[in-house]
Amino acid sequence: MTAALLTEVRRLRPPSALPAALTALAVLVAWEVVVRVFAIRPILLPAPSAIAATFVADVPRLVRALVVTGRAALLGFVLGSLGGFAVGAAATRWRVLREGLIPVGVVFGAVPIVATAPIFNLWLGALSIWSNVAVVALVVFFPMMINTITGLASASDSHRELMRSYAAPQRQVFAKLLLPASLPFVFGALRVSAALSVIAAVVSDFFGGFRDSAGFFIKTLMANADYTGSWATVVALCLFGLLLYGAVALAERWSVPWKEQ
Amino acid sequence: MTSPEEAAVTVEAGPPVVAAAEPTVAVRHVTRTFGEVTALSDVSLDVAPGSFVSLIGPSGCGKSTLLRVIADLLEPSSGEVVVAGKTPHRARTDRDYGMVFQKATLFDWRTVRRNVELPLELMGWDRTRRRARADEMLALVELTDFAKHRPAQLSGGMQQRVAIARALAFSPKLLLMDEPFGALDEITRERLNLELLDIWTKTRTTVVFVTHSIPEAVFLSTDVVVMSPRPGRVLRRIPVDLPRPRDTGTRELDRYFELVTEVRETLRGAGLL
Ligand SMILES: Nc1ncnc2c1ncn2[C@@H]1O[C@H](COP(=O)(O)OP(=O)(O)OP(=O)(O)O)[C@@H](O)[C@H]1O
Numbered sequence A: 001m002t003a004a005l006l007t008e009v010r011r012l013r014p015p016s017a018l019p020a021a022l023t024a025l026a027v028l029v030a031w032e033v034v035v036r037v038f039a040i041r042p043i044l045l046p047a048p049s050a051i052a053a054t055f056v057a058d059v060p061r062l063v064r065a066l067v068v069t070g071r072a073a074l075l076g077f078v079l080g081s082l083g084g085f086a087v088g089a090a091a092t093r094w095r096v097l098r099e100g101l102i103p104v105g106v107v108f109g110a111v112p113i114v115a116t117a118p119i120f121n122l123w124l125g126a127l128s129i130w131s132n133v134a135v136v137a138l139v140v141f142f143p144m145m146i147n148t149i150t151g152l153a154s155a156s157d158s159h160r161e162l163m164r165s166y167a168a169p170q171r172q173v174f175a176k177l178l179l180p181a182s183l184p185f186v187f188g189a190l191r192v193s194a195a196l197s198v199i200a201a202v203v204s205d206f207f208g209g210f211r212d213s214a215g216f217f218i219k220t221l222m223a224n225a226d227y228t229g230s231w232a233t234v235v236a237l238c239l240f241g242l243l244l245y246g247a248v249a250l251a252e253r254w255s256v257p258w259k260e261q
Numbered sequence B: 001m002t003s004p005e006e007a008a009v010t011v012e013a014g015p016p017v018v019a020a021a022e023p024t025v026a027v028r029h030v031t032r033t034f035g036e037v038t039a040l041s042d043v044s045l046d047v048a049p050g051s052f053v054s055l056i057g058p059s060g061c062g063k064s065t066l067l068r069v070i071a072d073l074l075e076p077s078s079g080e081v082v083v084a085g086k087t088p089h090r091a092r093t094d095r096d097y098g099m100v101f102q103k104a105t106l107f108d109w110r111t112v113r114r115n116v117e118l119p120l121e122l123m124g125w126d127r128t129r130r131r132a133r134a135d136e137m138l139a140l141v142e143l144t145d146f147a148k149h150r151p152a153q154l155s156g157g158m159q160q161r162v163a164i165a166r167a168l169a170f171s172p173k174l175l176l177m178d179e180p181f182g183a184l185d186e187i188t189r190e191r192l193n194l195e196l197l198d199i200w201t202k203t204r205t206t207v208v209f210v211t212h213s214i215p216e217a218v219f220l221s222t223d224v225v226v227m228s229p230r231p232g233r234v235l236r237r238i239p240v241d242l243p244r245p246r247d248t249g250t251r252e253l254d255r256y257f258e259l260v261t262e263v264r265e266t267l268r269g270a271g272l273l
């Protein structure tokens, strides 16, 4: 009876959600207590309650900031991922391309985005969204390219041999074997890219000229000693990042159902 | 009986005049080397239509290599192979054979039913026909209730049965099986042996079956081909004259024990046991 009830409870709540929520709650409570007991100044660390209050008061401004920064993050995420996948797939088809691209990908993957942001501003105009999009797309491109190449190569020899025994043409081998086998890798890249694209978009905000972008807000609010305001913006960015990650996770569960959990 | 040489001539000279007794598989003086290693040395083998031929021999003697040469997954270094009266390449592109590997090689991302549908999809069957055929094959291997499961939810023996259903789905003339039950326990193996014989009787497919197990080879086959270790050669071909239909009682017949002993003696005579 109790066992049945327990499994029922487990079914309602995904097993990982409850401990994670409890941990987060404990951290918030501890944070609040520490700030109050030791009377820590807001410049160092504002209390969560103060951040929450500012957050609620600032909702319209934060939404505008997220629209500006989130749009660049999302566009860069989609375009960079599509590009990385397309080039990765082409590299699988043409061996020469692959051998040339993998080292290039590794080198470019190590380039700090902070360094590319001013360059893209110069090239595409600081007041154009495309300079921000380009920074994000570049960050996202190489992990996706590398994972696509790895994923498309991941089909086992015995599976390839099976397709060969059916005399399956190249196109069908790709569609029915290589592509499905690559999906877990592709989603691995998407999950990493979801977080990266928000970071990259904010970093490019710092260099860009959009007056209502999230990165610009953090910069000016800090300069104006509005510390809870910048923290509230950071929280808003976190929420946006989680949303994007959640969307990817949902899409993964739907399209890679055989890799449960 | 025509000698292999005569048959070869018939095939080569042949506008496609197919004699009734023409073997489904004819392997003529096939040698296959991998660098320094000679996996097959001058192997000749005829497989008559409708027969069930087992290849038995110690590990590394070239059984898989021989099967893969027949399947056009490997080229012979020299010699000739004829499958269903054609080159192995032609037989493969004509989908004349179905193959079952030692591992089930199912696609994780497909349900059991859609795994069985895979070859039919590649051959352009429409959805309804495919589905009906897959369900028919799943009934044959007694897995109807698992049509919607994923391979990971099945036991090893069940996965192997799915692989057999998949190989038979398009009614190939020839079934090539490379130790399909090698990884299974003795109980499951004997059950699947019975099931396979049943399927073979119903479908009248020609089977070439690789195994390590002497009892399995004798129980299933019309002929047991004993191979020697590297370089792989055919030591002896032993016709199995056990009555059919074979069932659990077959394994208790005196003749069954005699044949098992005969295969074992052949292997021992070659210093293999
Ligand atoms: N692709 C390959 N490259 C190099 N050597 C190979 C290859 N395939 C097989 N061989 C060699 O050929 C020999 C025969 O191999 P094969 O797989 O045909 O043996 P087998 O009889 O099927 O053995 P087992 O019963 O263990 O499966 C072995 O010595 C093996 O090392």
Ligand SMILES: [Mg+2]
Pocket: B063, B064, B065, B178
């Ligand atoms: Mg083998």
